Amino acid sequence: MSEGNGRAPGGRAPGGRATIRISGLTKSFGDQTVVNIDELVLGAKPVEGLIGPNGAGKTTLMRLIMRSTKADTGTVTLEDGSSEVMLSKLPPHRIASLGVVKTNQVTQDFAGLTIWDSLLLAVAQRHDERPHRVYRERHVRESHGEEIRSYLDLFEFSEPEGFAHSTGEKKLLDVIRCLLLKPKILLLDEPTAGLPDDVTAQVIDMLRAKVAEGMSVVIVEHDLDVIWGFSDVVHFMAEGDVILEGDPAYIRAHSTVVEKYLGSGHV
Ligand SMILES: Nc1ncnc2c1ncn2[C@@H]1O[C@H](COP(=O)(O)OP(=O)(O)OP(=O)(O)O)[C@@H](O)[C@H]1O
Numbered sequence: 387m388s389e390g391n392g393r394a395p396g397g398r399a400p401g402g403r404a405t406i407r408i409s410g411l412t413k414s415f416g417d418q419t420v421v422n423i424d425e426l427v428l429g430a431k432p433v434e435g436l437i438g439p440n441g442a443g444k445t446t447l448m449r450l451i452m453r454s455t456k457a458d459t460g461t462v463t464l465e466d467g468s469s470e471v472m473l474s475k476l477p478p479h480r481i482a483s484l485g486v487v488k489t490n491q492v493t494q495d496f497a498g499l500t501i502w503d504s505l506l507l508a509v510a511q512r513h514d515e516r517p518h519r520v521y522r523e524r525h526v527r528e529s530h531g532e533e534i535r536s537y538l539d540l541f542e543f544s545e546p547e548g549f550a551h552s553t554g555e556k557k558l559l560d561v562i563r564c565l566l567l568k569p570k571i572l573l574l575d576e577p578t579a580g581l582p583d584d585v586t587a588q589v590i591d592m593l594r595a596k597v598a599e600g601m602s603v604v605i606v607e608h609d610l611d612v613i614w615g616f617s618d619v620v621h622f623m624a625e626g627d628v629i630l631e632g633d634p635a636y637i638r639a640h641s642t643v644v645e646k647y648l649g650s651g652h653v
């Protein structure tokens with residue numbers, strides 16, 4: 387971080403919100419350094435946007451936090467109330483159970499599972515490391531069936547009792563899967579890409595409701611209307627580092643953001 391806009395550098399968020407502290411985090415693929423962050427705190431504000439040009443390292447940063455990609459150097463720490471847990475020392479499946487959950491930019495195929503089975507599996511995975519043993523069991527459906535149905539009622543899946551078909555349906559399913567895990571901090575990687583505008587608005591409304599209940603969101607999006615309208619603070623990433631952060635109006639008007647990302651005439 388080289389510049390700020392009214393934020394204390396690092397530190398625990400006031401009001402007890404869990405935060406993710408990133409220190410000395412680097413990742414290279416071959417001779418290309420794609421993430422190189424000295425210090426960054428995510429999650430201090432309820433909704434934080436993470437934007438930047440293609441290839442800036444946004445997805446890689448999120449994958450490093452979740453440990454779906456291994457860092458070369460550095461630490462990622464979850465600071466939650468008085469507890470500090472070094473996520474970068476944990477196996478990936480433990481990270482979700484601590485309340486840090488991520489959607490995927492490219493939706494994963496749920497290997498032939500129906501909508502219901504994929505959601506039941508997500509819930510079961512939270513409670514058991516051998517989910518195949520339990521996910522069909524009645525108690526998972528009994529404890530979470532109503533909640534799953536309420537999500538499925540909210541969105542018009544073409545075949546709610548069958549499979550997700552379009553990319554948009556798979557994206558929605560991924561967001562619902564994450565929300566069922568009751569995250570403290572939800573990392574969203576282009577959650578509305580490929581969704582029609584009205585469904586995008588529905589997803590954002592649903593996320594706003596969760597944020598009002600205490601969940602924090604870190605969202606990567608190229609749909610900047612979503613970013614400007616939804617974020618409390620925006621981090622601007624370029625060439626592997628977050629080089630600016632501030633409120634949406636500040637970032638939107640900043641000459642570096644215009645030059646490296648938005649292009650003139652955008653503001
Ligand atoms: N597994 C990998 N192997 C090699 N290079 C990779 C790998 N994953 C990412 N990269 C490279 O790292 C750089 C950063 O990629 P990343 O996907 O993190 O960018 P991004 O900011 O999410 O971009 P976009 O906005 O296009 O999604 C890119 O140059 C990409 O080609």
Ligand SMILES: [Mg+2]
Pocket residue numbers: 444445446491575
């Ligand atoms: Mg990406």
